[in-house]
Amino acid sequence: MESSKPGNTKLWLLAFFFVSSMVVNVYFYYNNSFSLASPFLRLSWTTKAATEAEIVAAIDCSEHGRAYLDGVPVNGVPMCECHNCYSGPSCSVLASNCTADATTGDAMFLEKYWLHHRINTAVLESGWHRMSYFIGHNFMSDELDKHIRLLHKAVGNAKVDDKFLVFGNGVTQLLNGVIISLSPNVTATPAAPIKKVVAYVPYYPVFKSQTKFFNFRGYEWKGNASDYVNAPNPKDYIELVTSPNNPEGLLRKSIIKGSLAVYDHATYWPHYTPIKYTSDEDIMLFALSKYSGHSGSRFGWAFVRDKAVYDKLTTYMATNSEGVSRETQLRTLKIIKEIVLQINQHKGTVGDFNEYGYTTLRNRWIKLTNLVAQSNRFSLQKLSPEYCNYFKRVRDPSPTYGWLKCEWKQDTDCSAVLQNGNILTQSGVRFEASSRYARLSLIKTQDDFNQLMERLSILVKAKQTSASEEYNYEMDRERSIERPFIYGGDQGSYGSF
């Protein structure tokens, strides 16, 4: 037989290599396409942007920073933007004894989740994408509207079917919009009584600063809601209710019965609090910043029961900024779709975004409470394990902020005590509470949290001097004179989130 000849062996060998090579060809061809859609589609005009994104993502910042596509370039490559206390071209240099920053509610603890889910949350758009003013209804994407409602149904934190939905550039923009929408237009005759805007102490400082800044003729800031509990005309009051409350994380309800209540539910999500009921208030505000951690996207939303308020709020959004950036709406859709997908597949277990957020913050809270318990210098708000309708189990506390109290008699200005110990916080005074309190943000990067714990452990272990005594609880009732909230160019003036 011919097959025994040496020439034929070579022939078969070469034929084998040829076929193998063809298989590799076919592999390369298909590998470069997206098999779910069309096996024959190959990338063309998107390759440049995709490659740029991968190059920037691969820049080494030592896990202590990150490089971004629009970072300031050094030698043509965006430089690493380092976490607090880190520096150097790859953020590898740790400054000794630098100041920890626990001021802002910048939910960067969620970044790691999104790094793991980078494939499903990537989005590519080119110059021609949605150039027009017009999208969906009232400048709002119908798909995003739908998926926000799906998210609330999957989480169970709000009843949304019977309400209108309005998008804003963060809750910040919607907040003033809602207050304006509930207030009269005082140029009309006869003028209705102007609204009194109030919040129960301690409250989110932006309520006061923003209301005073915009100084609308139809409303005025009137301070602590507890001063008006028995007001004869409760409908003249717009009561801003943060639930869970900022700073201390307790679930709240309006305290002026019959007032126009606005619920800021920015942290009413399973990361931060047990979901104890499906909220069904007339006006409810939510924010991407605290839920998914995308503070930079400036995306928030309001659920509104009343059609007249909805109409005025959409007019506010049109008049203020003609709605929300359409590219932000696209990205938010991607983020929310991924969260809902993972809830459907992994609810309450590894992979579920809510489980990730909760576990991370629970661990931080355990560490912080254990540290503070080591001496009598500080105390924290009391939070108990509670049943959560989302996880369907009792969950430990995992608050957004620590509401720290200085217990030593001489430590009357707690924020200053902490600053002397190289920790930046927000003073209780900003919340119209006592200066004995300071707010510690627990939701920033792991580096931020580690620095906070290191600096705080030194303060906790410090011995009380002979001159000092245990704190006299009578003093807690004396409110410090409020320090004015200064507007200005420094970062500190924006640190109210």
Added chain:
Amino acid sequence: MESSKPGNTKLWLLAFFFVSSMVVNVYFYYNNSFSLASPFLRLSWTTKAATEAEIVAAIDCSEHGRAYLDGVPVNGVPMCECHNCYSGPSCSVLASNCTADATTGDAMFLEKYWLHHRINTAVLESGWHRMSYFIGHNFMSDELDKHIRLLHKAVGNAKVDDKFLVFGNGVTQLLNGVIISLSPNVTATPAAPIKKVVAYVPYYPVFKSQTKFFNFRGYEWKGNASDYVNAPNPKDYIELVTSPNNPEGLLRKSIIKGSLAVYDHATYWPHYTPIKYTSDEDIMLFALSKYSGHSGSRFGWAFVRDKAVYDKLTTYMATNSEGVSRETQLRTLKIIKEIVLQINQHKGTVGDFNEYGYTTLRNRWIKLTNLVAQSNRFSLQKLSPEYCNYFKRVRDPSPTYGWLKCEWKQDTDCSAVLQNGNILTQSGVRFEASSRYARLSLIKTQDDFNQLMERLSILVKAKQTSASEEYNYEMDRERSIERPFIYGGDQGSYGSF
């Protein structure tokens, strides 16, 4: 010799195929990477997003619509969003005799340019991109700040080196911010006199509607600037100056000498007007919507000379929305970089964005003026060819809007006459001008422009009835009673751009 044997011929042939196949393999390997950066980088986590974008971009909408990533899906694929008068799954069905819409300044005429420049303007970002509140300075990207200044230097329309730059969610948001920043905080004692906000007729309707809507205690709307030319205290006046003016496109200056002038330069770009000088005003506003056509991005910027005004305006931006979406800033950077790149390579010729914009609108203006000249029924604003410092040549007019006047005596409400002829416009009344005028937007899609021309040609060719006469010019001085600007949910209420 062995080479003459048939087996050896097969051997050589197979060897040839094998080598060819290997070459193809190598081609595939390298073709899938970005050679400028690293020939060995292959796409991984970006492939899905890039493929999704290409699939959506390839959806056929017959050049009369477009499909977008966040479009409403039908059978899993985003449906085509059709231009006015078109419908059907691929926008191929043209309704007969439908109504042309020339109301809004939605600069979709620029979309075709961006379709051609889709490679350089594509941007890919994943879930972890810029999650934080903090970017650059005051929530503003340093790279974008730099490239906006480079753009103005390349175009020569504004002197920017000695001024602060503030980003906003469109000029709309900045406009109210600037007015608030120039006005006193009336809760302070002693209160300064509140500011009077004015604009010279005909003016952009949003000036009035927005100022009245936000109803800030430190200002009040006072109407036509021409009523206050000799006011004793010009510093009490904030004069809003649109230049080129909306509606008619003439370059303007403040008419109240010594007033606080705010220049809305949204269309002071070579598409729309000759660049006759480098503007150097104290406050100048610009918008992506009119310049690049990205109205949906909601991006505008203000140049401010005075540090105190800058500080207050950045506080306004922080208090109103904590700045502008970071993904919008990234995309805007991409767009502006591409414009500057093309100016540097092709200034004044094919490829230059400004040349594209100018040529398109010049051609439209020629067609419109030729049509209107065919009868005595309508007239348009008079615009002359003028020297342009950017193109370094005399250029023809190419305005944003036609400011159409109805000349027949019976056509007292020009917008209604046009609406009866199936053309939607904005009535001159909204600009505090006569109802004999109507504004026609000339910057929408080619389909929109074609529909406008078709409907208008019918009106132009119509014969005057025996009852009607030539328009009596005396009537022009009688202002119609102003129709109130109604806020509400319908799209018409947002149609002031």
